Amino acid sequence: MRDHGGNIDAAIARHGGADWIDLSTGINRRPYPVPALPASVWHGLPTRQAQNALVAAAAQAWGADPRLAGLALGGAQAAIQLVPHALPTAGRHARVLSPSYNEHAACLRAAGWNVSDSASPENMTGADLAVVVNPNNPDGRYWQPEDLLALAGKVGFLVVDESFADVMPQLSLLSCGGGVPNLLILRSFGKFYGLAGLRLGFAFGSGQMIAKLAEMAGPWPVSGGAITVGCHALRDVPWAHAMRAQLSADAIRADNLARKAGWRCLGGTDLFRLYHTANATEARDQLAKHRIWSRIFPYSAHWLRLGLPGPETEWDRLERALTSA
Amino acid sequence: MRDHGGNIDAAIARHGGADWIDLSTGINRRPYPVPALPASVWHGLPTRQAQNALVAAAAQAWGADPRLAGLALGGAQAAIQLVPHALPTAGRHARVLSPSYNEHAACLRAAGWNVSDSASPENMTGADLAVVVNPNNPDGRYWQPEDLLALAGKVGFLVVDESFADVMPQLSLLSCGGGVPNLLILRSFGKFYGLAGLRLGFAFGSGQMIAKLAEMAGPWPVSGGAITVGCHALRDVPWAHAMRAQLSADAIRADNLARKAGWRCLGGTDLFRLYHTANATEARDQLAKHRIWSRIFPYSAHWLRLGLPGPETEWDRLERALTSA
Numbered sequence: 008m009r010d011h012g013g014n015i016d017a018a019i020a021r022h023g024g025a026d027w028i029d030l031s032t033g034i035n036r037r038p039y040p041v042p043a044l045p046a047s048v049w050h051g052l053p054t055r056q057a058q059n060a061l062v063a064a065a066a067q068a069w070g071a072d073p074r075l076a077g078l079a080l081g082g083a084q085a086a087i088q089l090v091p092h093a094l095p096t097a098g099r100h101a102r103v104l105s106p107s108y109n110e111h112a113a114c115l116r117a118a119g120w121n122v123s124d125s126a127s128p129e130n131m132t133g134a135d136l137a138v139v140v141n142p143n144n145p146d147g148r149y150w151q152p153e154d155l156l157a158l159a160g161k162v163g164f165l166v167v168d169e170s171f172a173d174v175m176p177q178l179s180l181l182s183c184g185g186g187v188p189n190l191l192i193l194r195s196f197g198k199f200y201g202l203a204g205l206r207l208g209f210a211f212g213s214g215q216m217i218a219k220l221a222e223m224a225g226p227w228p229v230s231g232g233a234i235t236v237g238c239h240a241l242r243d244v245p246w247a248h249a250m251r252a253q254l255s256a257d258a259i260r261a262d263n264l265a266r267k268a269g270w271r272c273l274g275g276t277d278l279f280r281l282y283h284t285a286n287a288t289e290a291r292d293q294l295a296k297h298r299i300w301s302r303i304f305p306y307s308a309h310w311l312r313l314g315l316p317g318p319e320t321e322w323d324r325l326e327r328a329l330t331s332a
Numbered sequence: 333m334r335d336h337g338g339n340i341d342a343a344i345a346r347h348g349g350a351d352w353i354d355l356s357t358g359i360n361r362r363p364y365p366v367p368a369l370p371a372s373v374w375h376g377l378p379t380r381q382a383q384n385a386l387v388a389a390a391a392q393a394w395g396a397d398p399r400l401a402g403l404a405l406g407g408a409q410a411a412i413q414l415v416p417h418a419l420p421t422a423g424r425h426a427r428v429l430s431p432s433y434n435e436h437a438a439c440l441r442a443a444g445w446n447v448s449d450s451a452s453p454e455n456m457t458g459a460d461l462a463v464v465v466n467p468n469n470p471d472g473r474y475w476q477p478e479d480l481l482a483l484a485g486k487v488g489f490l491v492v493d494e495s496f497a498d499v500m501p502q503l504s505l506l507s508c509g510g511g512v513p514n515l516l517i518l519r520s521f522g523k524f525y526g527l528a529g530l531r532l533g534f535a536f537g538s539g540q541m542i543a544k545l546a547e548m549a550g551p552w553p554v555s556g557g558a559i560t561v562g563c564h565a566l567r568d569v570p571w572a573h574a575m576r577a578q579l580s581a582d583a584i585r586a587d588n589l590a591r592k593a594g595w596r597c598l599g600g601t602d603l604f605r606l607y608h609t610a611n612a613t614e615a616r617d618q619l620a621k622h623r624i625w626s627r628i629f630p631y632s633a634h635w636l637r638l639g640l641p642g643p644e645t646e647w648d649r650l651e652r653a654l655t656s657a
Contacts (some may be wrong), residue, residue, distance in 0.1 A: 011551060012378035029376060041371050049529040049561070050363050051354060052338035052522075081406055081531075081553065088550045092417055110550070117547055185360075204556030206373040222442050225413045225435070226336060228406065230555055231529030236374070 009113055010305060012312070013203070018300040029314070030294075033144060033171060033279035034264035036317030037253065038201025039240045042070040048231035061234045064241040065209050069176070069194065072185030076217035079229045079237070083170045083195040083208035086220070087111055090191065091118030093219045094164055095135060104143060106306060108168065111138045113283050128158050135163040141178055142171050145281045145312040146305070147274035152180050156187065164189045170208075172198035173247070174254055174277035181211060188213045196233075198278060199250070200240050201317075209232040254278060257315040260322070265313070268293075268329040273310070282311050297328035334438055337632060337637070338528070343625040354639070355619075356627040358469060358496060358604035361642030362527025362578065364565045373556035380551075386559045389535050389566040394501070394519065397510030401542035404554045404562070405578050408495045408520040408533035411545070415516065419461060419489055419542045427459035429468060431631060433493065434525030436463045453483050460488040466503055467496050470606045470629065471572055472599035472638040477505050481512065489514045495533075498524030498572070499579055499602040501545040506536060513538045521558075523603060524575070525565050526642075532558040579603060582640040585647070593618075595636070604639050612636050622653035 012031035019027065030036075049253050062077040071077065087110050103112045105124030112122045120136070128150055131137040137158060143150035159165040169192055172179045184190050191212040197203035207229055210220055229237075240246070254277040261280050262272045270282035270290070284290035287303040290311045294301050302312040316322045337356035343648035344352065355361075387402040394403065412435050426470050428437045430449030438448045445461070453475055456462040462483060467474040484490040494517055497504045509515050516537040523527035532554055535545055554562075565571070579602040586605050587597045595615070609615035612628040615636045619626050627637040641647045 009551070011377075014380065015376065016379040016381040032377065034376065036375075038371070038375050041374050046363070046366050047529075049366055049527045051340065051359065052336075052357065052528045054341040056341040081555075082550075084550045084552060088548060112548075187596075194463065202374045203377045203552075204372075206552060206555040223413060225407075226334070227407045227528075227531060230406075230531040230558065232557055233555065260481060300523075 009303055010111055011137045012302040015300055018295065022295045022298070024298050027298045027300055028316065028324060029300050030316065030325075031300045032203070032314055033276070034198050034203045035201035035250070035254065036315065036321065037250065037277060039243070041202065041236055042239050043300065044232055044235055048235045051231070052232055053227050053229065053231050057231075057234050058229070060196040061229070061237050062209065064238045065194065068241040068244070068247070069179060071181040071211055072183065074185030075181065075192070075211040076214045077209055077222065078217050078221050079234070080208050080210060080224055081228055082197060083168065083193045084110060084209060085206075085224065085228065086210045087114050087168070087195045089220050089223050090166055091115045091120055092215070092245045093223060100134060101136040101138065102131040103138040104128070104140055105305065106146065106304070107140045108144050108170070109139070111168065120157075128155065131158060132161040137162040137164070138166050138167065138168070140168040140170065142175050142276050143276070144171060145279065145302070145310065147180055147276050147281060149175060152178060152183050155180060156183065159187050159190050162189070164191070164193045164195065168193045170198055171196035171276045171278055174251055184211070188215070191216055196237055202236065202240075205233045205236055206230070207237050235300045251277070254315065261313060261315055261325075264326055264329050270311070275312070279312055282313060283309050284311050285309070287311050294328050297331075299325060299328050334434055337627040340625055344621065347620045347623070352368065352623045352625055352626050352642045353641065353649060355641065356625045357528070357639055358601070359523050359528045359639065360526035360575070360579065360603060361640065362575065364568070364571060364655040366527070366561055367564050369557055369560055373560045376556070378554065378556050378559055380550050382556075382559050383554070386554070386562050389563045390519065390521075391536075393569070394504060396506040396536055397508065399510030399537040400506065400517070402534055402536045403542050403546050403549065403605050404559070405529040405533050405535060405549055406553055408518045409435060409556035410494065410531075410549070410553065411518045411533060411535045412439050412493070414545050414548050415491055415555070416440045416445055418541070418548060422517065423569065425459060426461040426463065427452070427456040428463040429465055431471065431629070432465045433469050433495070436465070436493065447476060453480065457486040461491065462487040462489070463491045463493070465493040465495065467500050467601050469496060470600070470604065470627070470635065471511045472601050472606060474500060474503055475606060477503065477508050479504060481508065484512050484515050487514070487517070491516045491518065495523055495602045496603055497534070499576055515539055518652070521562055527561065527565070529625070530558045530561055531555070532562050536608045576602070586638060586640050586650075589651055589654050590638070598635070604637055607636050607638065608634050609632070610634050619653050621647055622656075624650060624653050
C-alpha cells in the first residue's frame, strides 16, 4: 500500500477518537448535493447509451474539443492504472513530473516501465512517455496549454492529469488538445464535486487510444449511480461557477489561518494548500490533537498539505488547532 | 463492442417502446432491497478498513477457506479484465470453456494470449491457463469441486468463474480451494443480488495472486455505496436462503411456460434458462413484440436464453408472449 491521503482509518488507529475532519486530501468538503437515486439505478447493467450521455455531459461541462473521444472510468485512478498497459511496449522510458501524485510513477514501474523523475516538463524532451499533473499536486505548479502542446511534439506520448483543473479551467487541454494523436487527458470527478466515494473519472484522447482503454476497462466500468449523479452534477453549471468562487475564498481564508501558526504557503490550488512548517510531523500531530487529519510527505521534513474545511464548525476547529500551539 | 445481454437500449432502438422487461441477462429481477444510503458514503475515499470488511462479509457469506485472500472489484467483469495481465507472460496458451461467457476468451486474446476453446475441463490438461465457468453460462453445465481441484494440478493456472454459484453453493471452490497456489475464483455480487448497476464482484486466491490483482486494480476499485450495500446484503443470510428457494421455484415455472411455446429446456441455472427453439431469431422477436428482451447467440440457430421474471406483472406478460404465437 503506497502512501496516500484519505487514509482516515490510519489516523483513527494512530490517534483514536471519532468525528475526524479529513483534510488529508484535495477532495472538496462542500460536496455536490447527491440527488435522491431511484433503486433502479442499481438494478440493471449500465447501458451504452447512458455511458455515452455521461461522457457527453463531461465534455460539455469542460468545453472539450469535439475531436476528442472520451471514456468514463472508476476515478482518474482507474485511468492511471490502465495507461502503463495501454501504450505500445516498445520504448519503455517514462519521465514523470516530481514531486507529484505518486501513483503515476508507481503504476508505470509496476508494469515494467523504466521511470525517471523530472522536475519540470522542460526536462522531458525525448521521453517515450511524459506524465504531467496540471495543476500539480501537492505544490500547485502549473503549465500553460501551449507549452504542454509543444511538449507533446517532443515526446512519444503525453499524459496530462488534470485532476484539479476544475478550479483552473483555463489550464485545461480539453478545449485545445483535439487532433493531437499522442495526448491523453485525465480528469477526476470526485475531487471538485466532493464525491470521491462515487468512483468516477474520465479519459479524453484520440479515438484509437480511447478505444484501447475501453477494451481494457471492459463494458461496464462505472456504476449506475455514478452515471446518474455524474450527469446531474456535470450539467449543473451554476453550482460549478459558485463553487469555484467559494473555494477561491476558502483558499485565502485557510492561508490566513495558517499564517497564525507560522506556516508559509508554498503553493497549492483552490482545493488544497501546501505549507512550509518548521517540522511537518509535529505540525501534523498538532492538527491531529484536534482530530484534523493532514498530509505530510516522506520526501520533505517541512511540507504539510491541507485540504479546505467545509462547514463553519470545521473552520472553527481548524482555527483552534492552528492557534492553540 | 462484443455481443452481450443487458443491452436493453439496443432492444428499444430496434423495436421501439418503453417499459421493457429485460430477461436478456441472468441478473435476478427480485433485487435485494437497497437500504437508504447516507450521502456520506459518496463523499470520502473508501478506507482500507471498509474494503476489508466487505471482503470479510463476502468470505463469510460464501464460506470461504480462511487461507484464501480476497479482493473486491467493480464486478466479476473487472477481474476478467485483469486476469490476462496479471499472469506471468511466459507460456501464453489458454484453454477456455466454450460455449461460455464470451469475455474470458476475448479479454485474453486482446492481451495477446493464444486461446483455444475447450468443450469441457477434461480437454484442458497441459494448458498454461484454464478458464472454467461453474456453473456455466448459458448452458448450465457444472463440474464438481474435486474435479476442478484435480484440473488445477494439470494446468499452469486455473480460473474458475463462479458468477452464478450463489444458486448452486455446493459447487463452489471457495470452501475447499485454500492452499492451491495456482487457483483464482471469481464471484459476482450483482447477479444473485439483482444489483448489477452497483458494479461489485470479488476475486479469491493465493495471497500473492490477490496482491498482484490489487496492485493492478488500484487503491479504490469499488464505490462507497457498493461497500455499504454489499456488506448489508452479504450479511443477510435469511434473504439469501429465501431467494434461493424462490428462484428454484421460478425456474420450474419458467420451464412450464416455455413448454407451452414448444421450447425445450436444455439447461441453465436458477438465474437463467436455456431453451431450444425452432428458430431463435423468431423466438426472440416474438418475445420482443411484448417488450420482453431475451438473448440469442451468434453460434446457434436454436438457442434462446431467458432470465426469470420478478413481479407477477412480468410473469403475466411472459405467459401472454409465450402463448400468443
